[in-house]
């Protein structure tokens with residue numbers, strides 16, 4: 531079977547971690563699988579070829595690089611990783627070839643910096659696989675119809691991996707990273723967070739959209755549409771990590787069947803805006819949201835009542851939002867430094883009492899809820915940023931997430 535393996539920045543950052551990468555490649559190859567290996571840029575901000583280091587370099591040089599050339603520069607980090615891995619494999623006598631995203635057949639639109647994949651032509655990859663080669667692909671990048679190099683935005687290598695997996699109808703896409711899988715919460719916030727053996731595409735998509743950075747939501751959507759299973763697992767262990775698959779398989783196979791809550795996610799740096807309106811019919815609500823939309827400010831946590839409009843924007847957009855609202859002559863109250871905490875579970879639909887348990891847990895911890903909202907699969911609460919970690923910890927305990935069986 532064809533396996534797509536994706537290795538993130540920390541998995542490639544030094545010689546020791548690259549030895550772990552080689553171990554996973556050798557193991558799957560020994561099993562007789564054909565491998566496509568997608569790589570990110572090596573390391574994190576500060577390390578020479580990391581994407582954030584390249585971005586800092588651009589900023590330090592006056593941000594004078596046009597978008598097209600910026601993508602040319604940003605695409606280099608992954609090329610260095612791909613060439614490095616190719617040389618390591620060749621040194622071991624394992625035949626390998628390294629390709630740019632474009633050479634691997636990844637076609638994108640021309641939105642430099644956040645291009646979307648519009649198609650994948652897997653013909654060249656399949657030829658190399660037929661020849662018995664390991665195909666290494668630079669992640670996070672593609673090429674337009676006219677041959678321009680583009681990058682895919684944050685988490686783009688995850689998207690490269692699942693898009694290739696979908697095009698090649700891979701048996702599995704393995705996302706190797708620096709944690710043991712998808713955890714019940716970000717381990718940097720909740721030390722008791724536990725790896726989940728299995729989650730549905732929808733659940734991880736929800737977690738990812740609500741801030742869990744472990745995999746990019748667009749990558750999950752592509753895998754879901756193509757029905758390709760994904761595994762998120764650690765580069766540094768032999769654990770099998772978290773299997774991401776269809777909700778019905780999760781229900782059938784998961785030992786942990788009756789879970790209303792799967793995990794928690796968080797987003798910091800949110801500003802709450804409260805716009806007061808006169809009683810009675812008016813078009814203020816409409817004008818507020820139209821002003822935000824036409825100025826490209828995305829809004830969240832929307833709450834419309836006869837007395838006013840309450841919503842959130844990211845801190846970076848708050849200044850502009852306030853200026854627009856002020857210009858419309860509206861009375862606005864703003865509160866910056868808020869955090870959105872999300873409680874996510876495919877099984878919470880129709881389950882009574884989840885909200886009550888959330889309120890109970892946060893009240894017991896002395897944490898005020900500034901706003902809340904809910905859907906079939908997620909309950910969101912807005913809290914002050916300094917309450918975020920205690921809120922995550924209180925909710926993690928309240929839903930028994932530290933008891934998830936591995």
Ligand code: ADP
Nearest residue numbers: 538539540707709711712713715716742743744
């Ligand atoms: P990579 O470079 O391998 O792509 P990322 O930093 O993008 O790695 O993603 C892995 C990180 O995601 C982890 O180190 C962890 O801190 C963070 N993370 C956030 N939420 C979760 C979660 N629910 N489960 C696992 N990791 C999470």
Ligand code: MG
Nearest residue numbers: 538685743744
């Ligand atoms: Mg990542």
